[in-house]
Structures are given as structure tokens and as C-alpha cells.
Amino acid sequence: MTDLNHFAPSGRTTFKRKPQRGTYDRDAIYAILDEAFLCHVGFVREKAPFVIPMAYARIGDMLYLHGSHASRLADEARTCQEICVTVTLLDGLVLARSALHHSMNYRSVMIVGPCSLVKENEEKLLAMGALVEHILPGRTADCRPPDDSEIRRTAIISLPIHEASAKIRSGPPEDAEEDLALPFWAGVVPLAFVPGMPVPDNPDGNMPERSALYIRKLKERSKVR
Amino acid sequence: MTDLNHFAPSGRTTFKRKPQRGTYDRDAIYAILDEAFLCHVGFVREKAPFVIPMAYARIGDMLYLHGSHASRLADEARTCQEICVTVTLLDGLVLARSALHHSMNYRSVMIVGPCSLVKENEEKLLAMGALVEHILPGRTADCRPPDDSEIRRTAIISLPIHEASAKIRSGPPEDAEEDLALPFWAGVVPLAFVPGMPVPDNPDGNMPERSALYIRKLKERSKVR
Numbered sequence: 153m154t155d156l157n158h159f160a161p162s163g164r165t166t167f168k169r170k171p172q173r174g175t176y177d178r179d180a181i182y183a184i185l186d187e188a189f190l191c192h193v194g195f196v197r198e199k200a201p202f203v204i205p206m207a208y209a210r211i212g213d214m215l216y217l218h219g220s221h222a223s224r225l226a227d228e229a230r231t232c233q234e235i236c237v238t239v240t241l242l243d244g245l246v247l248a249r250s251a252l253h254h255s256m257n258y259r260s261v262m263i264v265g266p267c268s269l270v271k272e273n274e275e276k277l278l279a280m281g282a283l284v285e286h287i288l289p290g291r292t293a294d295c296r297p298p299d300d301s302e303i304r305r306t307a308i309i310s311l312p313i314h315e316a317s318a319k320i321r322s323g324p325p326e327d328a329e330e331d332l333a334l335p336f337w338a339g340v341v342p343l344a345f346v347p348g349m350p351v352p353d354n355p356d357g358n359m360p361e362r363s364a365l366y367i368r369k370l371k372e373r374s375k376v377r
Numbered sequence: 378m379t380d381l382n383h384f385a386p387s388g389r390t391t392f393k394r395k396p397q398r399g400t401y402d403r404d405a406i407y408a409i410l411d412e413a414f415l416c417h418v419g420f421v422r423e424k425a426p427f428v429i430p431m432a433y434a435r436i437g438d439m440l441y442l443h444g445s446h447a448s449r450l451a452d453e454a455r456t457c458q459e460i461c462v463t464v465t466l467l468d469g470l471v472l473a474r475s476a477l478h479h480s481m482n483y484r485s486v487m488i489v490g491p492c493s494l495v496k497e498n499e500e501k502l503l504a505m506g507a508l509v510e511h512i513l514p515g516r517t518a519d520c521r522p523p524d525d526s527e528i529r530r531t532a533i534i535s536l537p538i539h540e541a542s543a544k545i546r547s548g549p550p551e552d553a554e555e556d557l558a559l560p561f562w563a564g565v566v567p568l569a570f571v572p573g574m575p576v577p578d579n580p581d582g583n584m585p586e587r588s589a590l591y592i593r594k595l596k597e598r599s600k601v602r
Binding site: 164168169190192193194195196197199200201202203204205207219220222223224234235236237238240242244245247248249250251252254256258260262264280281283284287288291292294295296297298302306324325327331332334336337338339340341342343344345346347348349350351352353354366367370 | 389393394415417418419420421422424425426427428429430432444445447448449459460461462463465467469470472473474475476477479481483485487489505506508509512513516517519520521522523527531549550552556557559561562563564565566567568569570571572573574575576577578579591592595
């Protein structure tokens with residue numbers, strides 16, 4: 153597991169439960185990071201855990217988060233504290249014949265490590281562009297780029313993707329042999345995250361062909377599985 | 378903010394950023410908890426944060442999570458450690474005329490406090506039922522209930538809903554006055570989590586009228602906003 157295509161398991165990313173669902177494969181991990189766009193960031197304040205939802209973007213082996221300089225997360229980044237970023241895609245509800253074997257199909261990534269505050273303006277600008285592009289490819293060309301003052305007041309937090317793992321559950325329920333004859337419906341209800349019809353900010357400035365493009369791009373990203 | 382309809386803000390749940398988006402209103406918090414069914418649970422191991430995705434259910438002012446007795450979370454619960462449960466519903470992508478004002482519409486709840494392992498079989502059974510019912514109302518009548526050995530080997534973790542807050546962003550982008558005339562499409566792309574056609578585990582045992590019911594129940598739950 154020390155080759156370039158796999159992350160090395162650490163004490164923190166070693167699977168304690170259901171290791172058969174776990175992987176350190178770089179491609180599998182990056183595919184999940186590139187499909188989702190919401191993460192939950194965990195950090196520790198006065199020995200207690202905090203978990204906050206955030207947008208993110210990946211550039212190579214670096215994950216970027218953005219916030220305000222006044223945020224709790226920016227405080228962490230100033231002193232390179234450990235954070236944990238978890239990204240979860242929910243693919244389906246797993247309905248078993250027994251209550252206990254009900255489950256969910258999901259793909260989840262966990263990245264742990266010390267985060268930093270990005271100092272260089274050039275890297276900040278790249279990350280800010282990536283944060284928009286990650287959610288809607290092409291969008292940076294369709295809006296006004298950040299000016300110097302906006303770049304200054306934005307805190308960009310970076311986390312090297314080094315200690316990382318994924319956990320994936322897919323497929324049908326796993327009922328015990330003796331339950332298979334029970335007269336209950338069992339199977340999977342697929343779930344997908346889908347875009348609706350865009351709502352323009354200003355009806356006079358409506359550009360329907362453009363908004364249709366956003367729906368299409370999002371649909372490519374969130375295929376029903 | 379000390380009445381029954383609001384949670385009292387604590388040092389941890391006081392809003393540091395954009396307090397206008399925050400609320401301690403009990404009904405608003407419970408509505409989010411009751412609509413979503415995936416949470417991200419944060420806890421601290423050897424001073425480092427962990428965040429894991431989990432299913433949950435609410436009964437009154439108590440939140441229940443389930444795992445295995447061998448899980449890291451069950452270890453925390455055995456010694457009543459502090460955890461943070463965060464639930465996020467993503468409602469839309471907010472496309473502004475300026476890159477910096479791109480955002481997401483979301484509804485998010487954070488609950489912090491010491492968790493415990495549920496010891497009483499009766500409370501465990503209620504929680505296990507609630508975990509299934511929360512995702513698909515009525516499903517507990519359509520599957521085999523847990524037997525004594527299954528109840529024993531399941532760890533149910535409880536977290537009193539006491540320190541809790543919600544953060545909500547809704548509505549159109551908030552571009553600066555001087556950007557409103559820029560020639561870019563701005564508005565909101567709504568997002569919704571929708572169920573697909575159920576996939577039966579066993580084609581011979583197919584019960585289409587039953588699976589159609591699950592789609593309908595899920596659709597009620599995940600209305601497009």
C-alpha cells in the first residue's frame with residue numbers, strides 16, 4: 153500500500169469497522185471528491201469537536217476551503233491545527249427483510265491532517281476559481297473575478313490530501329439466509345441529487361439558454377445510480 | 378432566549394459569522410432534523426477530530442445514532458465524551474454576478490453535548506424502530522423486528538438535544554449594488570434529493586405496488602424548494 157496509487161493507511165485512517173468497504177485507492181477517493189461539492193469539516197476547540205458544512209475544491213493533491221478571516225476555521229488554520237474533512241455521497245436506501253440490516257448505499261471520503269492559511273495571492277486566486285469551477289464548470293468565465301480587496305478579505309484554507317481513505321457501500325441488502333423467505337419487499341431505493349429549474353435573480357435579465365446549461369452540467373455531475 | 382421554544386445559546390453554539398442566518402428556534406431546528414436523515418458526527422480521538430457520516434433519528438428531545446459496539450463512536454459513548462452532530466440540507470446553488478458572492482442555499486443544524494450508550498433494551502428497541510421509521514415511515518411494519526441477540530449486539534448512542542442551533546441561507550444572490558448591471562446570469566439553481574425507481578433484491582419476489590409507495594413517501598419528504 154505504499155505505491156503512488158494508494159494512500160498509506162495511518163492509525164487514524166485504518167478501518168476499524170467493515171474494512172471490506174474501505175479503500176485507500178487514490179482514483180476512487182478523487183472520484184468521490186470530484187463528484188461531491190459539500191464537505192463537513194471537523195476541528196477541535198477547547199477539547200470539544202465542531203463540525204461545519206462547507207464547499208471545497210481540489211487542485212491536485214490539495215484540498216481548499218474558503219471562509220472569512222473571522223471564522224473559527226481560519227483560527228485553526230493560523231496555527232496549523234488538525235482538521236478532518238469528510239465528504240459523503242448518498243446513493244440509495246437499502247431495505248432489508250430484517251430491520252437490523254437496513255442500510256444506506258454511500259460513498260464517503262475522510263481526509264485528516266493539519267490545515268494552513270494560504271498566504272500567496274496567486275494560490276488564493278487559483279483556489280477561489282477552483283471553488284466556483286468545481287460546482288459549475290465554466291462559471292468563472294460567466295462572472296466578475298475577485299478584485300484585490302476581495303482576495304485580501306477571503307481566507308483560503310488548504311489541507312494536503314495525504315492521510316485519506318474512502319468507504320463505499322453498494323449493492324443489495326444483506327439479509328441472513330434464514331430471512332430470505334420472509335414476505336417483505338427488499339431492495340434498494342436509489343437516491344440522487346438533482347437540479348431544478350433555475351430561478352433568475354432579475355426577471356428582466358433572464359437568459360434561459362444559459363440557465364439551461366447549468367441544469368445540464370449539474371445533471372452530468374449527479375447521475376442517478 | 379430562555380423560553381421553551383428556543384435553545385439557550387452556549388459559547389459553542391453562539392454564531393461567530395453571519396449571525397443573521399442563525400436561529401435557536403426549536404421548531405426550525407426540529408423541522409431540519411426531521412427532513413434530513415444523514416448526519417455527520419464529530420468526535421475527538423487523541424486530540425484530533427474525526428467526522429463520520431451516520432443515520433440518525435429523533436424521539437422528542439433526544440437524538441439517536443446506531444453503530445457497532447466495536448465502533449470508535451461507541452467507545453466515546455461509553456465514557457460520555459462530547460460529540461458534535463451536524464445535519465445539512467442543500468437547497469440550491471446561488472450564482473452571483475461576482476465570483477465572491479457565489480454561495481449555497483442550505484439549512485444546517487449543529488448539536489453538541491456528551492453522548493451516552495443506551496443501556497435499557499426497551500429504549501434501544503424504540504430507537505432502532507425510530508431509525509428505520511425516520512427514513513421510511515411505515516417500514517417497521519414491513520420487515521422483521523430485531524430479535525434479542527440483534528438488540529444486544531447493536532450499540533445505540535443517545536445525544537440530548539440541549540445545545541443546538543440552526544443556520545439557514547435562502548433566497549437570491551447578494552451582489553453589490555455596483556455589480557447589478559454586469560452582463561452575467563445570476564440566480565439560484567434549486568437542488569433536491571430525489572428517489573429513483575426501486576430495485577428489488579429478488580425479481581421473483583417483486584412487489585411493485587409496495588415499492589411505488591416508498592417512492593411516494595420519499596417524494597413527500599424531499600420536496601423541491
